[in-house]
Amino acid sequence: MTHKILITDYAWPSLDIERDILGDLPGELIVAETGEEDELVSLAPEADAIMTCWKRTSSKVIDAAPNCRIVARYGIGLDNIDVDHATTLGIPVTNVPIFCLDEVAEHALALMLAMTRRVARFDRALRSGEYGGVPFAGIPRVTDMILGILGYGNIGRRMGRKARGLGMHLLVTDPILIALPKAEGMVVNLDALLAGSDVLTIHLPLTSETQGIIGEEAIAKMKPGTYLINTSRGGTVDSDAVLSALDRGHLAGAALDVYPDEPPDLSHPLFQHPHFIGTPHVSFFSESSVRTLQSSTAQQVRDCLQGKVPDNIVNPEHTEYTPRFSTG
Numbered sequence: 001m002t003h004k005i006l007i008t009d010y011a012w013p014s015l016d017i018e019r020d021i022l023g024d025l026p027g028e029l030i031v032a033e034t035g036e037e038d039e040l041v042s043l044a045p046e047a048d049a050i051m052t053c054w055k056r057t058s059s060k061v062i063d064a065a066p067n068c069r070i071v072a073r074y075g076i077g078l079d080n081i082d083v084d085h086a087t088t089l090g091i092p093v094t095n096v097p098i099f100c101l102d103e104v105a106e107h108a109l110a111l112m113l114a115m116t117r118r119v120a121r122f123d124r125a126l127r128s129g130e131y132g133g134v135p136f137a138g139i140p141r142v143t144d145m146i147l148g149i150l151g152y153g154n155i156g157r158r159m160g161r162k163a164r165g166l167g168m169h170l171l172v173t174d175p176i177l178i179a180l181p182k183a184e185g186m187v188v189n190l191d192a193l194l195a196g197s198d199v200l201t202i203h204l205p206l207t208s209e210t211q212g213i214i215g216e217e218a219i220a221k222m223k224p225g226t227y228l229i230n231t232s233r234g235g236t237v238d239s240d241a242v243l244s245a246l247d248r249g250h251l252a253g254a255a256l257d258v259y260p261d262e263p264p265d266l267s268h269p270l271f272q273h274p275h276f277i278g279t280p281h282v283s284f285f286s287e288s289s290v291r292t293l294q295s296s297t298a299q300q301v302r303d304c305l306q307g308k309v310p311d312n313i314v315n316p317e318h319t320e321y322t323p324r325f326s327t328g
Contacts, residue, residue, distance in 0.1 A: 003027030003305050006047035006065070008055040009035040010074065012290050018051075021298040025305060037061060044068070049301045052081065054262065054281075059085040070304040072297045075099060075284070077233060078314060079206040087315040094300045094312045097154070099293045100284040105158035107283035108201050108231045111255035112147075112163075115227050116140055116199070120277050138225075138252070140198070143167035148197025150190075150213075151232065152177055156203035160185060171196050194221040199229065206233035216241040225252045231283040234258035243270045251275070257283045 003025050007015070015029060022029070030043050035055030044050070044065035050057055053074040059082045062068065071086050073095040083093050114120055118134055125133030147163045149156045152174035160170050170185025173193040180187055188196065190213075200222065204210045214228070215238035222228075228251055230237045239260065245251040254270075255277040262281060270276055284290075300310035 003048045004030055004046045005049045005051060005301060006030045006032065006040070006043055008032050008040055008050065008052040008057060010053050011285075012294065015294075017291060017294040018298040021295060022302055025302065040064075049305060051297055051301060054080060057081045062086055062089065062091065070094065070301055070310065072300045072304075072310075074293055074297050077205050079233060079235075083315060087317050092304065092310065092313045093315050094297075094310050095314055096293055096296045097312055099296070100286070100289040101154050101158055103286045103289045104155045104203075104231050104283045105162055107257060107279070108159055108203075108229050109162050111229050111231070111257070111277060111279070112199055112201070112227065113142065114277055115229075115253035115255050115275075116142055116145075121274060144169065145198040146171060146196055148173070148193045148200040149185075149203060150174075150193060150200060151203035151205075153203060155232075156201075159201060159203065168199075190218075191221055194218055195223060197222070197226060199227040201229040202232045202236055204232050204236050206235045210236050212236070212238050214238065214241070216244070219245045219250065222250070224250050226250075227252050228254045230255075231257045234260045234262065234264075239264075239268065239270055242276075243268075243273065246270075246273050246275050253277070255279075257281055 004027050005022065007029055009032060018029065030046060032039055032043060037056065037058055037060060040061045041064040044061055047065045048067050048069055050065065050068055050071045051074060052071065057071055057080060062082060062085055068091055071081055071091060071093045073081060076095055076097055076099055078093065078095060081093055086093050118139060121134045143166060145168050147168045148171045149160055150173050152172045164170065171193050172180060172185050172187050173190050177187045202214065213236050219241055228242065237256065242251065242254045246254060253275045257279045258281055271278055303310040
């Protein structure tokens with residue numbers, strides 16, 4: 001049997017790792033050029049598997065792939081895949097839940113330090129010929145600051161552990177947590193988290209409940225001078241509300257690695273604000289994390305196409321997994 005594997009998009013230099021793992025399966029990789037829905041629909045009829053990074057694998061794309069046996073996400077979050085529709089068709093969806101946990105936490109920590117220590121602003125001033133062109137007033141001491149963590153999953157916990165190493169105190173909001181060991185931090189409701197945090201870092205999946213969770217109403221509940229960080233999903237934060245709060249001085253700083261639309265509109269005034277730091281959705285990246293991502297995703301597809309149970313099936317209906325097709 002000849003297998004064809006559709007790759008909607010990827011963000012690393014080559015697909016050599018995927019080809020090494022999938023290479024002895026008869027078939028080929030079909031790599032989309034734009035990853036837009038119309039192109040994916042046109043390519044999907046040949047696909048026995050779909051591997052997707054950020055591009056949307058919609059119900060329309062899935063329906064256009066009648067031979068598809070698996071949709072494998074290059075990553076953790078699943079908001080770009082219509083998982084429910086795949087499930088109704090008996091198609092397992094997989095992800096890589098151990099991917100980039102430390103990288104995202106380290107990136108959030110780097111953004112926090114860059115904001116509070118005004119690293120980016122001092123750098124810009126120095127490069128423009130000013131020495132001491134950024135005011136020193138208002139720079140806080142990070143030790144003893146209160147870090148609010150919204151979402152205390154694998155990445156949130158790593159962020160908390162690293163922040164405690166700096167002497168920070170933790171407030172945590174997570175719907176499945178009741179309490180934490182006293183030495184680790186305190187679990188509070190969302191309003192208490194917003195009101196009590198000096199720095200708020202977001203580590204949430206994008207769902208109907210978390211869409212726009214940090215908007216005008218939430219920001220108004222934060223104490224003046226709070227710093228905001230988002231390395232999770234862009235849709236959790238209202239960029240216009242952030243800009244307004246920065247203009248008023250209610251937020252001391254904001255740092256975003258993710259945006260509601262990607263790539264974002266760089267003409268938006270937020271990107272010119274002196275108290276804003278932006279990075280281009282890179283918190284996931286390290287050489288090691290991307291190798292793990294490529295190899296794990298490719299191995300899941302390989303296993304499925306060989307009639308084995310792939311790792312990390314996220315559809316609850318597939319806990320008793322049986323292949324959609326025979327492997328003859």
